[in-house]
Amino acid sequence: MHGKEKSENKDKRLFSQREGFKPVKNKIQENSMDDDLRNSLWNALYKYYWSKLKPSSTPEETTRLLYEKLWTDYFKKPLDISTSTWDIFREIKEYFFQCPWYEVYDFIEFIANNSFSFLESTNNEFIKYCNHILERELSAYRFVGKKLVKITSECEISEIEEALNISAPLKGVNIHLQRALDLLADRKNPDYRNSIKESISAIEAICRIITGDENATLGKALQKIEEKSQIKLHPALKEAFNKLYGYTSDADGIRHSLLDETNISFEDAKFMLVSCSAFINYLIAKASKRGMLKI
Numbered sequence: 001m002h003g004k005e006k007s008e009n010k011d012k013r014l015f016s017q018r019e020g021f022k023p024v025k026n027k028i029q030e031n032s033m034d035d036d037l038r039n040s041l042w043n044a045l046y047k048y049y050w051s052k053l054k055p056s057s058t059p060e061e062t063t064r065l066l067y068e069k070l071w072t073d074y075f076k077k078p079l080d081i082s083t084s085t086w087d088i089f090r091e092i093k094e095y096f097f098q099c100p101w102y103e104v105y106d107f108i109e110f111i112a113n114n115s116f117s118f119l120e121s122t123n124n125e126f127i128k129y130c131n132h133i134l135e136r137e138l139s140a141y142r143f144v145g146k147k148l149v150k151i152t153s154e155c156e157i158s159e160i161e162e163a164l165n166i167s168a169p170l171k172g173v174n175i176h177l178q179r180a181l182d183l184l185a186d187r188k189n190p191d192y193r194n195s196i197k198e199s200i201s202a203i204e205a206i207c208r209i210i211t212g213d214e215n216a217t218l219g220k221a222l223q224k225i226e227e228k229s230q231i232k233l234h235p236a237l238k239e240a241f242n243k244l245y246g247y248t249s250d251a252d253g254i255r256h257s258l259l260d261e262t263n264i265s266f267e268d269a270k271f272m273l274v275s276c277s278a279f280i281n282y283l284i285a286k287a288s289k290r291g292m293l294k295i
Contacts, residue, residue, distance in 0.1 A: 024157050029139045030152060030154070033104060036137055037133070040136075044129050044133060069114055070111075105148050108148075109148050111123070112126060112130075112146045130143055131143050159278045163276075167206070167280060170206065172205040173205040176198045177273075183198060183269075196268065199277075203241065203276050207283070218241065
């Protein structure tokens with residue numbers, strides 16, 4: 001589905017989501033885990049492991065060994081406390097849905113790193129499926145190999161939050177930034193292509209405000225900023241954003257309606273949003289010092 005068609009769909013988000021009152025850290029799940037993410041990870045465990053255990057039948061040997069390993073090496077409890085693997089399963093489930101968010105990650109990482117060679121192929125599929133869930137639900141973490149690592153830093157989130165806050169009086173800039181974040185953070189129907197477009201449009205908007213030229217493209221606006229305000233942009237920085245703008249504008253770029261959206265990922269859109277947010281923060285700070293912006 002193309003971006004235009006998506007934008008015409010009825011917006012089913014709640015007021016707080018549409019208006020940006022939900023903080024960035026809640027949208028990108030950095031130090032938290034909502035029910036959708038926790039439930040989905042449990043379903044992954046059920047799909048690849050728990051479904052082998054049924055209360056009315058004898059569990060497979062692989063499952064029994066896995067449960068014993070969890071009981072002795074993860075929970076570190078004596079086996080004679082619970083003689084039934086079904087009892088162990090029930091305690092695992094109760095723990096999983098009550099433990100803090102970070103212990104959920106401890107648990108699935110432990111599962112992925114269990115030492116049973118006969119579960120290796122299952123573990124690999126489990127890791128792949130978990131990464132699909134983690135991306136879909138906007139978790140800040142991914143499996144890299146068999147370890148969970150942070151792929152969204154505090155610095156990146158801070159740049160986005162600062163840009164949203166500082167640009168609040170600059171309606172055009174703020175609308176584009178908020179829209180870029182919303183499109184990125186839509187867990188049911190993310191639109192990375194148009195998120196990137198909105199991020200670049202936010203830079204165009206701030207450049208037009210600083211230069212007073214409503215029709216200036218990014219390249220021309222950056223040149224005018226240097227000429228009009230004597231804000232000296234580092235040549236490498238200026239060139240980098242000119243190239244990014246070129247990437248989004250040429251025949252093969254993001255703004256081309258025939259672009260195959262499958263080539264654009266969460267990482268692409270996140271990089272563009274973070275980069276554009278940082279550049280907006282930089283331009284606003286420079287222009288404010290020169291008295292060209294009052295916010």
